[in-house]
Amino acid sequence: MLKGSLNWVPGNPSSRRRQIIMSPARAGWTGFAALGVVCVFMALGFSLGKGVSDNSRMSADQEYLTLQGELIQLNTRVENVQKALELVSQREELAFMAAADMNIDFSRLQGDFTEENTGTNIFRYIDNIELRMVLCERLACSEQIAYDSLAVLLVDKADQLRHTPSIWPVNGIFISDFGARVDPFTGAVRYHKGIDLAAVTGTPIYAPADGTVSFCGWSGGWGLNLVIRHSDMISTRFAHCSAIEVAVGQSVQRGDLVARVGSTGRSVGPHVHYEVLKNGVQIDPEDFIIRAGPMEAAF
Numbered sequence: 001m002l003k004g005s006l007n008w009v010p011g012n013p014s015s016r017r018r019q020i021i022m023s024p025a026r027a028g029w030t031g032f033a034a035l036g037v038v039c040v041f042m043a044l045g046f047s048l049g050k051g052v053s054d055n056s057r058m059s060a061d062q063e064y065l066t067l068q069g070e071l072i073q074l075n076t077r078v079e080n081v082q083k084a085l086e087l088v089s090q091r092e093e094l095a096f097m098a099a100a101d102m103n104i105d106f107s108r109l110q111g112d113f114t115e116e117n118t119g120t121n122i123f124r125y126i127d128n129i130e131l132r133m134v135l136c137e138r139l140a141c142s143e144q145i146a147y148d149s150l151a152v153l154l155v156d157k158a159d160q161l162r163h164t165p166s167i168w169p170v171n172g173i174f175i176s177d178f179g180a181r182v183d184p185f186t187g188a189v190r191y192h193k194g195i196d197l198a199a200v201t202g203t204p205i206y207a208p209a210d211g212t213v214s215f216c217g218w219s220g221g222w223g224l225n226l227v228i229r230h231s232d233m234i235s236t237r238f239a240h241c242s243a244i245e246v247a248v249g250q251s252v253q254r255g256d257l258v259a260r261v262g263s264t265g266r267s268v269g270p271h272v273h274y275e276v277l278k279n280g281v282q283i284d285p286e287d288f289i290i291r292a293g294p295m296e297a298a299f
Helices: 023-098 120-161
Strands: 004-007 017-020 171-176 177-184 189-192 195-198 204-206 211-218 225-231 234-239 240-246 257-262 271-278 281-283
Touching: 023 120, 177 234, 211 234, 225 257, 257 271
Parallel strands: none
Antiparallel strands: 004 017, 171 195, 177 189, 195 271, 204 257, 211 225, 225 234, 234 271, 240 257, 271 281
16 A cells, blocks of 8 residues: 655754655545535534524614504604694684684694705604604694684683674764763753663664563663673663563574564653673663664674
8 A cells, every 4th residue: 555754854953853654544534524624614604694684684674574564653743733724724623603703823833844855864864853743742732722712712702792892782873871860851950871862663673782681671761671691790771651562581693673663661762771781780782782883883
């Protein structure tokens, strides 16, 4: 059997020289072992490369799922803000109905989400959108609360105004005001607790505000008269009527026909004696009349 030899010459001249005998079988085994080592290293390299690739793919999938979740949450919040703004719009419409000249600008609630470039950091872009969304949510909530309060205030005020006397009850001639005056029957100075408006018998008398008829009938010097209760504090009386066109308990609105001018009771001619009572005490009706001009009726 052929044999070969390998001589190992050390770098240090003082070291002993060695000779390694290498037979073909030993050389074959040595080569096989080297090949095995190479294969092991190749397998390890492939396994590590595949692991890195799998980890990268899993990281990308996880990032995609996270991004998808963020976008779903933002979409839900956008829908909630849209609903809130729709409620604000309803409050705005109610406020406009109560006060037609009111105008509030909602432009500050409208954010511009298209100007910024997403760039490479999509998560930072989503964070910016989320911050704007928080601001919009707060503004929408504040506007809704403000409109709720304003709408309630305006509706209450509008209802109060509807029940406050504000027009002349008859299209007639002003002949006597509220306060001290000479009594036409006795010539003595007496306190006149209303105003007198002269008109032809049968002239319509209109309700000066919304309310409920609380009295209809004859009573002393007032003759045929009626009383309308407009609120817990305010009532109006119309005396010396020739006819009553409503009934007790009937609801009336400003401008509705309630009676007709006459000269019943203690009267020297056809006219309506008009009183405004606050907590049962007569006050000056002219304080509750919107004038279109001196001595003119406003309807």
